[in-house]
Amino acid sequence: MTAGTEAGTPGVARAGAAPVGPQDDVSPALDPASTETPPLEVVVVTGLSGAGKNSAGRVLEDLGWFVVDNLPPALLLPMVELGARGDLRRFAAVVDVRSRAFSSDLEEAIRLLSAAGHRPRVMYVHARDEVLVRRYESNRREHPLQGNGTLTDGITEERALLTGIAGEADLWVDTSDLNVHQLRATLENAFARDGRTPPLTATVMSFGFKYGLPLDADLVVDARFLPNPHWVPELREHTGRDADVRDYVLGQEDAGDFLDRYTEVLRLLLPGYRREGKRYLTLAVGCTGGKHRSVAIAEEFARRLHAEGIAAVARHRDLGRE
Known part of the structure; x- marks a missing residue:
C-alpha cells in the first residue's frame, strides 16, 4: 500500500x-x-x-x-x-x-x-x-x-x-x-x-503461518494437516489457484470431510453473527507459506459460502511472497 x-x-x-x-x-x-x-x-x-x-x-x-x-x-x-x-x-x-x-x-x-x-x-x-x-x-x-x-x-x-x-x-x-x-x-x-x-459479507483469506497470523481474522483454520504440494516436484512452482494443485489438495483423503464439517460449523455460526448484527466476517486459512494448501482451501470455502447466499470473496495475503 x-x-x-x-x-x-x-x-x-x-x-x-x-x-x-x-x-x-x-x-x-x-x-x-x-x-x-x-x-x-x-x-x-x-x-x-x-x-x-x-x-x-x-x-x-x-x-x-x-x-x-x-x-x-x-x-x-x-x-x-x-x-x-x-x-x-x-x-x-x-x-x-x-x-x-x-x-x-x-x-x-x-x-x-x-x-x-x-x-x-x-x-x-x-x-x-x-x-x-x-x-x-x-x-x-x-x-x-x-x-x-x-x-x-x-x-x-x-x-x-x-x-x-x-x-x-x-x-x-x-x-x-x-x-x-x-x-x-x-x-x-x-x-x-x-x-x-448485505447482512453479512465474508472475506476468506489465505495466509502463511511463517509470516504471522492475520490480525483482523475472526476465525482461523489450519490446513497444515494436509500433505504439502511443495514436496511434489511438478506442483512446487504452481499455486493453489492452479487446477493441478487445487485437485491435489481437495482430493486428499481428509480434505472433503474437513470442508464438509467446517461448512457445518459455519452454518451454525452465521445465523448467530447475523442476530448479533455482525456485518463482516474474516475467515483465515493458513498453511506453511500461504501458497498451496491454504489458497486452494480458501477458494473452496469462498465458493461454499457463496452457495450459502453469503457475499464472499477470497483474498490471498501471502501469495507470491516466496
Missing part, C-alpha cells in the same frame, strides 16, 4: 458542496421548516495514522458516499443531520487523533447517532508497526502523537488510545499487505451495494 500519513483540513469535504458518484437512491429534500430527518447510512473511518484512512475515504467517495475528512467527533451528529435534511443518504467521515481527545468523544458521538435513528458503522484501518514506520520514513513526516519522543512512541501511544473504539469497530481493514487496488476491492465488497449493504 502506498498511502502515507494522514492529512487534511478539518471539516472540509473532499467532494465540495455536492456528493460524488451515483445518487439514484436519494429522496427529495425535506421541508426546511420540518424538524424531522430521515436516517442516513453513516460510516466512520478511523484507525492508525499512516494506515491509509484517507485512501479508504477516497474509495468510499468514488462509490458515491459523501466524505468529510478530519471531522471532530462533536460535529459528527450535526453534520449527519444537516446532510439528512438535504439529499444525502450515505455519509462517511474520517475521524482520528488529529482531533485531540477524540476517542471517548467518538464513542459518545456514535452512541448519539444510533440514538437519533441513524445507522453508524465504524471502519478501523490499521497496519503493522514496521509498515507504519516505513511509510512515515518514506514521507519524512512526524507522527501526530510523536511529540519529543520517537516515531515508535507515537504509534504505541496511538494504539493504546484507540483500544476502545477498535474493539467496537464493525469492520477491521489491515492495509499492511494491501496495495491500493486490493484496498479498493475490499471496500467495494463491503460497501458497493447501491446503498444496500
